[in-house]
Amino acid sequence: MEPSAHVDTFARDNLPPLEQWPVLRLDDPGLAYPARFNCAAALLDEAIDAGHGERVAIWSNVDGEPNATTYNELRAMVDRWAHVLVEDLALRPGNRVLLRGPNTLQMAAALLASLKAGLVVVPTMPLLRAKELKQIIDKARIGAALCDARLADELNRCREPGDEYFAPDLAQVAFFHSDADDSLDTRAAGKPAHFDACDTAADDVCLIAFTSGTTGAPKGCMHFHRDVLAMCDLFPRHVLRPNADDVFCGTPPLAFTFGLGGLLCFPLRVGASTVLIEKLTPESLLQTIERFRATIVFTAPTFYRQMAPHVARFDLSSLAKTVSAGEALPDATRALWREATGIEMIDGLGGTEMIHIFISCAAEDIRPHAIGKAVPGYEIAVVDDAMRRLPPGTVGKLAVRGPTGCRYLADERQKTFVREGWNLPGDAVYMDEDGYVFYQARADDIIVSAGYNISGPEVESVLLEHEAVAECGVIGVPDDERGQIVKAFVVVNPGYVADDTLVAQLQAFVKSHVAPYKYPRVIRFIEALPRTETGKLKRFALRTM
Template sequence: MAAPTIVPNAGASTAPGAATAHVDTFARDRLPPAGTWPVFQFNDDTRYPARLNAAVELVDRHVSEGNGQRVAVRHERDGSIETVTYAQLAALVSRIAHVLVEDMRLVPGNRVLLRGPNNLMMAASWLATVKSGLIAVPTMPLLRAKELRQIIDKAQVSAALCDARLREELDANQRADGEHYCPTLTTVRYFNGTGAGSLEAAMDGKPDTFAPCDTAADDICLIAFTSGTTGQPKGTVHFHRDVLAMCDLFPRHVLKPTPDDVFCGTPPIAFTFGLGGMLCFPLRIGASTALAEKLTPETLLKLIQDHRATVVFTAPTFYRQMSTLAKNFDIGSLKKSVSAGEALPDATRQAWKAATGIEMTDGLGGTEMMHIFVSSAGADVRPGAVGRVVPGYEARIVDDNMQPVPPGTVGKLAVRGPTGCRYLDDPRQEAYVRDGWNLPGDTFMADADGYYFYQARSDDMIISAGYNIAGPEVEGTLMKHEFVAECGVVGAADAERGQVVTAYVVLRPGVEAGETTRTTLQDYCKREIAPYKYPRRIEFVAALPRTETGKLQRFRLRQMANEGGQP
């Protein structure tokens, strides 16, 4: 393989002379200043032509190569499994694209809000938006009008495609007399509904083919808003080339799927973890995805059973619960499982392996980086480690001055590769990127063999009486106790110690929440880890605050720990 091409943080294009196809340059004009971009580097996997449309590469290419009859999407309709081929998906995407351009009169570079659960029309709407040269702004289904307004205003969204069952909140954004009115949002079409105003009605009679927009590889196709684990979402900007890069590194080198694989899982398409795992990864290689709107640990196992799924993506919480239920389902088709979104406790990894025989593929990624950049699978898994750097990326552990530290030293993770952070008009860009490196905000330790061991989010490191204590380490210890179903650990302000370790614990059914249980858990931690790390405060709660993607919202736990009360 040829040496990587290094592109300094000095502009948008990797291909000189690749003119933008965007007529509306709002998003491009609000990219961060060139000097605040990360350094980008490309290898044989990620060098793309100057002109590139990601939707064409994901769908139309398979049809043109004679694979149009392969199944692209599987979903349930009226109690039975329906399959959609690549040729059928291409036709559906094209009809939606005609509505976007002809009926909604959108031009390349306009932003389109996408709102829906993981279903066929949500997936096709994303692809049609990209194929048309528009910029997709996907949103989580549970967002309210107030949260949608922040996104619409930030991205200056003028149009939306929305599942009809979710229209109530978006309607509030269109009411001129309402407190969440968004004057830029002028055109909305609703899918999975009926009536003359539905997207399906507008699609009726549209051609099955659509000439894709001749976009540049570095034209923006996606603004992905962060899931809000730190409070205020940020808009991360990604190019057409970024969509392909996320497909051509982690899947190719770590997951190693084949065209015969069937993907499934819980992360929403609106979240880049789900966009990759539920849509782009399978489409890139000509495989299929089994989409489902609302899943519980039990119904996800049933989906694996019914669709004979081979690859599953979900969060550690689901894996922990599924490990106790797996024996009730025939999931022998399952070969690979990917965990991401938050730290994977070793107790969960071992419980899943004992239940299924499958070694978990843990992954570290982020909305800013598009997808996973540290991971290992199968025999390459090392106990306690997330994994090694995915080929195509480069990582190091640095100190506060951005200087590399020796193996075995705890520090900040810095990473760079073909994808990287570009916030939409946001001063936080300079905090995420330093000296050309992306700083995801994670504290790690790397060993001499290049394995990366997660310690904590940088803001989750608890400093108590001069000791540095990683909240996730304490969580992992508590999770091994038979009393504990879930837990979250943060630091609470303390006049004597600076901070004290505070654990919010969800107990298993039948365990009494009292002082005896609290003492039992504290004593257990003292035996399992250094005694100074034990949780001096334990609060028993019915549930932990999580984002819609399943991430623990530790900032809310910190608020509660310092203000008193329950999450």
């Protein structure tokens, strides 16, 4: 590894042993990075050097009105904030800094300023509570936090010695999105508009991204400055193909790597614009596309399904590409969106451990029911429990390797995620002879009933084709006779009665569309499905209901 710029060496010291790392493939010609660079400078300063200084970098809402921040203005803001971090807060390269805020200009500036100063950013979801924040602070030994002033309450509990969620490592907090005398905004106003980026190594840790917790206790995934650029230079370049005239928008939080890439890093890498809006509903996302003439949208399948019925009320003529990720994209949702907009969805499979999407394909290359193929730069295999490759058409465990990969922060689960140099994200898939990947379920969500393997997402996709079903989640539950049976949790559309008659109709519907043994023997109607902030279905929560 290149000599580190970090004075605080905690991050590098707590990387897994090298023998537990995945193989890192850096042979793609688009990944020929220098040994030393700072990813924030590469994203922002290089865009300005390329002539994009007066173009809009970030659109935001200020008192309900569109606010444009150019690349030159964003860099001046970021550099002033970096001076505050180094001079006023006395933070040093390698210090971990927790970031807490919704999708705003200020959150983007806090993130970029921290990276430029050589800090290790730990972005967190806005809805996390003190208990969850303490777990992250303790795990990553975080000494400072930058927090939107409107989200102070839960974080302040971590600063109170008498509180059950007191986190002793958290020595200081600076608030932003505030006009208080000691806020980041106020302090930065008097700072110089130029900051020399920290001379970080390409393999210095710059990001600890905590998983969203769909499978239990969150894990800290450590990524390098090199990884941030790699996520910008593979999926976007080969599949999304954006340019400087594009306007990005969407729902994933910047604290989630899906949002960090899609709503900040990808647009900056090509000199494009991004729209950062704090809270979006399906209707307000459509309004945002219309208002800002957005061309590329990132969101989860649930949002596309909920937006489709309202599309006709909005001018979406600017919209060219829509990206779905975060959970499996049901065929019914893909078809519904295509019928409503004429746009073929770009599906993607990624993960916090891999930083972003590694399986996808351009809209014109899709194959029915498939997610896509390995993004150039990545290699995909389907393996059995002994890590032997399986032939095309055989369901097994997804294995992937490429320029990014899993490096957990001090976590025994590293040995489970990485085996023989391959990352094992925990997905059950099969691959056809042309390399297209077909998702079945999370490997631990395959339902085994009377000897049959059943994919929960496949049953969900069928149920969603029924006009009465708004949302659904399918799991396996124990059964004395069959080992497991299929159970569906269903949210019904307005105008339908959730009763035994509808249960029978839905069961018959599934039997008529897929093999009868896959039908849900139990259906429970609920008001809403449990989801993470990123829109993922919490299957483990369904199991406790």
